[in-house]
Amino acid sequence: MTDWFSQHRPLLDKAIDACARRYSWSGWPESPSTKVHGEEKPAAGRAAFEAMLGNDFSLGQPGVSDWVGEEVSPYTGKPLGIRYEAPAPEALFGAIAAGRKDWAAASPQQRMGVCLEILQRCGEQLFANAHATMHTSGQSYVMAFAGSGANALDRGLEALAYAHKAMSDVPETASWERSFGGDGAACLDKRYRLVPRGVSVVICCATFPLWNTYPALCASLATGNPVILKPHPAATLPVAMVAKVCRAVLEEVGFDPNLVTMVADTRAAPAALALVEHPDTAIIDFTGSPRFGSYLEQNCPGKQVYTETAGCNSVVLESTDDLAATARAIAQSLCQASAQMCTSVQNIHLPAAGVKVAGERVPLAQVQAAICEAVDGWLADPRRAATLCGTLFDPSVTDNIARYRELAGDRILRDSAPLHYAEFPEARTASPLVIAATESDRELYRQEVFGPVSFLIANSSAEACLADATANARDCGAITSHVYSVDESFIEAAVEAYHAVGASVAVNLHGMPINFAAAYSDFHVTGLNPAGNACLADLAFVTSRFRIVQSKFMRS
Amino acid sequence: MTDWFSQHRPLLDKAIDACARRYSWSGWPESPSTKVHGEEKPAAGRAAFEAMLGNDFSLGQPGVSDWVGEEVSPYTGKPLGIRYEAPAPEALFGAIAAGRKDWAAASPQQRMGVCLEILQRCGEQLFANAHATMHTSGQSYVMAFAGSGANALDRGLEALAYAHKAMSDVPETASWERSFGGDGAACLDKRYRLVPRGVSVVICCATFPLWNTYPALCASLATGNPVILKPHPAATLPVAMVAKVCRAVLEEVGFDPNLVTMVADTRAAPAALALVEHPDTAIIDFTGSPRFGSYLEQNCPGKQVYTETAGCNSVVLESTDDLAATARAIAQSLCQASAQMCTSVQNIHLPAAGVKVAGERVPLAQVQAAICEAVDGWLADPRRAATLCGTLFDPSVTDNIARYRELAGDRILRDSAPLHYAEFPEARTASPLVIAATESDRELYRQEVFGPVSFLIANSSAEACLADATANARDCGAITSHVYSVDESFIEAAVEAYHAVGASVAVNLHGMPINFAAAYSDFHVTGLNPAGNACLADLAFVTSRFRIVQSKFMRS
Known part of the structure; x- marks a missing residue:
């Protein structure tokens, strides 16, 4: 298997250091300027976006009974004309189950490697993503490139840094020896295995579709949980592009692509509730309205719910x-x-x-x-x-x-x-x-x-x-x-x-955009007031996405 | 203030190392033998226990409207005749609120120091605790000394090791500098503060009253949360003795003793539900029946619930x-x-x-x-x-x-x-x-x-x-x-x-008590089956007991 973990290790180490010391750093370019990128890449990104318009966006997912799409560009007023897969929940969960065991059995390093490679490849489509974000979320080109590009990817990497810290805290093996009374020493070899919680549903918002999606996706996937992305009907394309990258990367190294899936829906027939209520779903990440966020916080006992909603800043x-x-x-x-x-x-x-x-x-x-x-x-x-x-x-x-x-x-x-x-x-x-x-x-x-x-x-x-x-x-x-x-x-x-x-x-913030939240430095959302119940990201954002089982063997 | 943190630092460091490498170690003596302790200490412990019989056990708590006690020794069949304080919930929560701010404002090191000192002093009353445990939980003297003494204290120290790791992961300050466009560099000084979640209610069981109590108490108190101990009516004395130590230690260094309280109750009029349902309660640790454990898991939305119940091993x-x-x-x-x-x-x-x-x-x-x-x-x-x-x-x-x-x-x-x-x-x-x-x-x-x-x-x-x-x-x-x-x-x-x-x-465990669960080495309870929803202890057991708020200041 491609050793993506070793390959991307310097990037991960840098992120871990940035989280520890919380200085300013970004793993990706924040400026879309042709002075930085040349003429070709920006043009190719725009062309890639335009080529998607008016077509079905195929992810090759199982159980697809329907195709939906209702995105309209806030810039042109025209529908994007893209349709996405709307897999039936039961068929989807069934298909997801098939790949869960292998992914759970993969080493944390293998899973971290896959997630780091996913972020890298998403980093290669920042221009196409910028246009996709403009024409769905309505962001300006510059914001769509930076805020929904580098800054969002950084948040995914930040979550990976915490996931790595949390998983590394558990050793793989131990040797244990002591005597009980006069029986002589008992010698045990112990093994500790990280076990994912279950299917992770990530509900994305319309205006910053990837901002909380990368951290939730990375935190859940790295710790072994299959992820279902549920984009907002108004901003599906940026999420679909990430899903496509995830599925390609997983497949390339022999994992089941259904470990990352996407369920598109419409405003008239929302899919979120059926996904979060499914018994296989153990983790829910939600970004969106306080009303639905609060509903999820109150009505999903036994499931791990992370919310970022809104407040009156x-x-x-x-x-x-x-x-x-x-x-x-x-x-x-x-x-x-x-x-x-x-x-x-x-x-x-x-x-x-x-x-x-x-x-x-x-x-x-x-x-x-x-x-x-x-x-x-x-x-x-x-x-x-x-x-x-x-x-x-x-x-x-x-x-x-x-x-x-x-x-x-x-x-x-x-x-x-x-x-x-x-x-x-x-x-x-x-x-x-x-x-x-x-x-x-x-x-x-x-x-x-x-x-x-x-x-x-x-x-x-x-x-x-x-x-x-x-x-x-x-x-x-x-x-x-x-x-x-x-x-x-x-x-x-x-x-x-x-x-x-x-x-x-x-x-006293002056001379800078005061809205700016810095990955690796700002603890975004406190989880202590109604604007959300979690911080994205800190250790608590990752530690409950997996559990530990152990086996111990008497040494003969 | 007494620098308990520095004083007990070697013990903490040893526990952190033991958690990392998971070998066999105990911070306290496991044998009650007079060969180890001499004749005097065991006798003094027994005398201390006997002196408590038939008397009111005063903790000096506020809002005490009633005294209750229904312990009967399984060894003698006789009531212990001890009555405990049964404070009225509203008065109790009101009193607890008074000391919360100071405790939250204390440094993690100060709080860790207090918790370490509490464990040390509980370690000095192991003989009295052994008799108290025998005549409530019904354990044998040897089990009551080791399993409810050293082994239980070790679990408290283990939880402190994780609390220390989790809190240390958040730096106190950072310097952040970057430029936005042509505006010159923005330089920010950032401060990160750990904020406790709220009142922590610890519901203890009858047969091993301190086994899960020490870890829950330590994890919550170290991270800044006031703790209410709710012992089982059949095994209140061991918990009361811990509460007394906690209150004395807190008071000695100028904190409000009501940061640790105990609510005794009776089988006929149980107090647990009123405590967990109070709006100030944010954290619930429960050890006991699957029925009540499952009720708490399902019916306390927005509160952090950790359970260990039972299974059919x-x-x-x-x-x-x-x-x-x-x-x-x-x-x-x-x-x-x-x-x-x-x-x-x-x-x-x-x-x-x-x-x-x-x-x-x-x-x-x-x-x-x-x-x-x-x-x-x-x-x-x-x-x-x-x-x-x-x-x-x-x-x-x-x-x-x-x-x-x-x-x-x-x-x-x-x-x-x-x-x-x-x-x-x-x-x-x-x-x-x-x-x-x-x-x-x-x-x-x-x-x-x-x-x-x-x-x-x-x-x-x-x-x-x-x-x-x-x-x-x-x-x-x-x-x-x-x-x-x-x-x-x-x-x-x-x-x-x-x-x-x-x-x-x-x-293939042979030649040792197969029931033995080793602190620092065994991850006790997986949280993945109906016998409990949490592991005692791992990082997840502590990370959600506090949150992070930050302040950032433009450098002038």
């Missing part, structure tokens, strides 16, 4: 030395990927009496204006706006904006409007809708409003800002939280307050 | 070179602690055509007789019988024997009878009841029969023995499984068959 702006820079940092989060990221901020808490700027109190209205102007600043250049905002992945996001515009009435600080992209005149776009709010609007902002809708919330004081923001994190979830302050004691209190409700917090 | 005897030795090994398991151990075997599967012994087939009846004679051999010397068998912890065990004697009718191969202990003429005892069975008696042996009741099951072939035993492990659970065979291919098939149903297996 907050900013508390108490004071700053540079209001323009702070406004720019916040505004970028309101724009980036049209605020469809799990790390996008939604609720910006401001003291009603204004914000201290370089020692002087700047009135609320002026701060509100600064943030809205900063949004306009990001959007001034249409090319930059297109790269920053991308599109709205689904018409429901447009509807959200319309609904909140109506609810906001005369409290709109900055209205949403379509953005115009020269290359894609039909793109579904919207600039940020910014709404003025007070604590009496709690029912509006105490939930995730998906898309570019945000609230500048005037609380009675900086302390009230913090109290409101942290109560919302506790009750409604938070994946990211930001504090801007030049007051050390306020910062300290803010960090403690966010931590007390199980939320991580970033302080 | 099996022996498959295919062939042996020394029938007498094999019979002696099996018979010892039927006698030891009156088969009230989680590792006691119950179902001995024999090929109906007989067992190959040194190449010759010995008829079934002769094998049955050899096992029964071996039981008699172990019991011939009354002193040895007392040390080996101890007593029946509860009258229900006597009832079990009576019930199965009636069900067995004329299939009794060896009848149960009282054992006579010179020192304790009133002791509740019973020698093993051994019943001949075939597969038509499946409803009898496909469940745990608690106490010294076993079945010599004649299956149609060695392969049928294995098929029956492994199906029972899969459906009804197994904590230990044994195979005796001199046929390498049968051994290999047996190991695979047991592993396939999530059961560990021991092969």
Whole structure:
């Protein structure tokens, strides 16, 4: 068998080191620039994407009774015309069972080698994946290349680093010797075997289809579990491309390709519940709505459930030395990927009496204006706006904006409007809708409003800002939280307050996209508030995906 | 603060090494012999135990509305007359909340130090604990000293070794630097903080009250969670003695003693459900009946549940070179602690055509007789019988024997009878009841029969023995499984068959107590069959008892 483990060992070792010291590192290129890649590769990737349009995407899976596909490009408004396999659950689980034993019996190194090779090959189709992601999730080309490429692959590698650590913690053999009373020494040879839990179902989301898929896939597969990928009907292609790579790699080294399968479905006939409820399913990874995530957390006893859902991410702006820079940092989060990221901020808490700027109190209205102007600043250049905002992945996001515009009435600080992209005149776009709010609007902002809708919330004081923001994190979830302050004691209190409700917090981030979550460095999702029950990734993300059985033999 | 972490570091390091290489080691003495300890310590321990009889056992806990106690010595038949605190849940949880923050804020090293000191001090009361365990759980003095002393403490230390590994995997700080586009480098200082999950409820069993209590207590407390101990009404004293040590150690270094509490209850008014259902409870460790264990596994969504219940542990005897030795090994398991151990075997599967012994087939009846004679051999010397068998912890065990004697009718191969202990003429005892069975008696042996009741099951072939035993492990659970065979291919098939149903297996154990589970070496319970959902201990036993929150600060 090809020794992929040895071949990719340096990459794995680097990832393990990065996880231990948590510095900035990426195993893949983040820029799609032709300066880095030349002209040929980007063009070939685009051509590969275009060649898939209008065709059936065959994975050669068993039990395929139906083909489905309802993806529509948010850039062109046109259906992709691709159909995917919708295998019948019973036939699928039956077929999966056939290959389970061999995969379970493979050594951790063999399985790690296969997973590392899968990531490598996915890394070779980043250009095609970028186009596939653009025209399903609606991301901009740059975001689709980096965020859904390198950054997502890094998260898969990060999960592999943890899986390797957890599996390596169990030795393969031991020699054990002791005496009991006068019977002489008993000498035992012991063997320890890692045993996978069962079928692992990975439910992917629409807007970042691979971001949590790589870590879940890698964590489960490396520890011996077959994986069923269940993509969102709006963003199936990027997942199908990964499934195809997995199946090819598995087959190439003589494992059953059905160890990784994909079940496409439609909005009208969702397949997820049948998959997670199947008795063979032991592990569920879910990224998506808080409603379904919470249902899975509550209703799958005996199964290992990992969720990342959503929260109402907050900013508390108490004071700053540079209001323009702070406004720019916040505004970028309101724009980036049209605020469809799990790390996008939604609720910006401001003291009603204004914000201290370089020692002087700047009135609320002026701060509100600064943030809205900063949004306009990001959007001034249409090319930059297109790269920053991308599109709205689904018409429901447009509807959200319309609904909140109506609810906001005369409290709109900055209205949403379509953005115009020269290359894609039909793109579904919207600039940020910014709404003025007070604590009496709690029912509006105490939930995730998906898309570019945000609230500048005037609380009675900086302390009230913090109290409101942290109560919302506790009750409604938070994946990211930001504090801007030049007051050390306020910062300290803010960090403690966010931590007390199980939320991580970033302080005074400027001059970088504040939505950025760094693989190997940021522990993404705490698992301590309603935005998810797990961290992707840490040791806990992998240790329960396998168990240990042992055999002991008396030495004769 | 006393630097217990540094002081006990060598012990911890030794435990970590033992877990990694899994050799035989114990951190505490296993023999109660006066040759090791002198005359004074054993006598002082006995005196300490006797001084507690007939008195209220005060832990000084808050919210104590009631005192309860219904322990009766299985050796004397007399009530111990000790009453324990039964705090009202609401008052208790309220009091616990007060100390949580400080404990969570303590460094992992501080918490590890406290836990190590707790184990050390419990190690200083092993003689008193031995008497307390004898007169509640009914164990013999030797078993109560070793199995409920050193061996149990080792399991606590083992859990601490894993907790230390898991917590050490998360660095405290990191420096992160990268550039985004043309904005220059963003430099972040990051801090990672371990956050406990919540209150940890540990439900202890009657027959080995500390065996799983130390690991659960240590794993939860070291990772920052307050612990409520809920002992069995029949065996409260050993747990109360541990709780007292914990509270004293915590208080001594300025932590709230209510970080470890104990809730005594009665059979008529059990307290467990109210404790596990309280919203502050995040972690549940349970040792006890499959019925309640399974209830907790199914009905505590969102809470971390670790269970060890019971199964029907099996022996498959295919062939042996020394029938007498094999019979002696099996018979010892039927006698030891009156088969009230989680590792006691119950179902001995024999090929109906007989067992190959040194190449010759010995008829079934002769094998049955050899096992029964071996039981008699172990019991011939009354002193040895007392040390080996101890007593029946509860009258229900006597009832079990009576019930199965009636069900067995004329299939009794060896009848149960009282054992006579010179020192304790009133002791509740019973020698093993051994019943001949075939597969038509499946409803009898496909469940745990608690106490010294076993079945010599004649299956149609060695392969049928294995098929029956492994199906029972899969459906009804197994904590230990044994195979005796001199046929390498049968051994290999047996190991695979047991592993396939999530059961560990021991092969050809002779000349040692086959019930013995070695801390640091045996992964106790696989978590893959109905006998429990967790391993005590491995990394998975600790990693989900805490989460990680982070803060990041832009470097100015």
